[in-house]
Amino acid sequence: GDSVTQMEGPVTLSEEAFLTINCTYTATGYPSLFWYVQYPGEGLQLLLKATKADDKGSNKGFEATYRKETTSFHLEKGSVQVSDSAVYFCGGSGYSTLTFGKGTMLLVSP
Amino acid sequence: SQTIHQWPATLVQPVGSPLSLECTVEGTSNPNLYWYRQAAGRGLQLLFYSVGIGQISSEVPQNLSASRPQDRQFILSSKKLLLSDSGFYLCAWSYGYGRDTEAFFGQGTRLTVV
Numbered sequence: 001g002d003s004v005t006q007m008e009g010p011v012t013l014s015e016e017a018f019l020t021i022n023c024t025y026t027a028t029g030y031p032s033l034f035w036y037v038q039y040p041g042e043g044l045q046l047l048l049k050a051t052k053a054d055d056k057g058s059n060k061g062f063e064a065t066y067r068k069e070t071t072s073f074h075l076e077k078g079s080v081q082v083s084d085s086a087v088y089f090c091g092g093s094g095y096s097t098l099t100f101g102k103g104t105m106l107l108v109s110p
Numbered sequence: 111s112q113t114i115h116q117w118p119a120t121l122v123q124p125v126g127s128p129l130s131l132e133c134t135v136e137g138t139s140n141p142n143l144y145w146y147r148q149a150a151g152r153g154l155q156l157l158f159y160s161v162g163i164g165q166i167s168s169e170v171p172q173n174l175s176a177s178r179p180q181d182r183q184f185i186l187s188s189k190k191l192l193l194s195d196s197g198f199y200l201c202a203w204s205y206g207y208g209r210d211t212e213a214f215f216g217q218g219t220r221l222t223v224v
Contacts, residue, residue: 032212034213041218041220042217043216043218089153093204093211097156098202103154
């Protein structure tokens with residue numbers, strides 16, 4: 001079945017550091033790929049998405065590019081802020097369900 | 111616009127008691143509906159999904175069941191809760207089958223079984 005693999009956390013960074021969270025997706029065909037963010041005690045919010053190869057999703061300074069060859073969708077941000085501290089989930093939309101990775105906690109210190 | 115409501119926000123239940131969590135979606139028709147569980151320190155586990163009234167698919171064998179009595183209503187139930195049922199339960203909806211469909215999540219229910 002479909003699966004999503006993302007790097008385990010927590011990822012601990014200082015403010016203004018560069019962020020990368022790796023994500024790869026295994027599925028039949030080419031799914032749409034998503035990044036969601038979860039702040040403490042809340043549900044998940046869509047951060048960005050890409051629906052086909054070479055698409056770049058971007059939002060709030062975060063970016064991710066859909067790499068067809070590896071079905072990867074790594075999340076990046078050039079300069080993180082304390083307010084970016086949250087759990088980030090990579091997900092993929094197959095032909096029947098949405099599949100998510102285990103989540104990566106990001107902790108940004110001042 | 112579409113909205114999703116999930117309640118209650120928090121729940122403390124004794125072992126062996128029944129459970130009923132409700133989720134409703136407004137502003138769209140025939141959505142796909144999902145129940146996920148997020149255990150402490152773990153990722154999202156898909157429990158059930160539904161593509162239509164009365165159509166429920168279970169992803170993992172467990173102590174829980176789901177029902178969809180109306181197009182935009184999704185209920186998660188248990189006859190007898192276990193300690194291991196504690197977690198954060200999230201309801202979500204999407205537009206339907208297809209590659210481009212993202213999920214829209216409710217605010218979640220924090221269930222503690224004591």
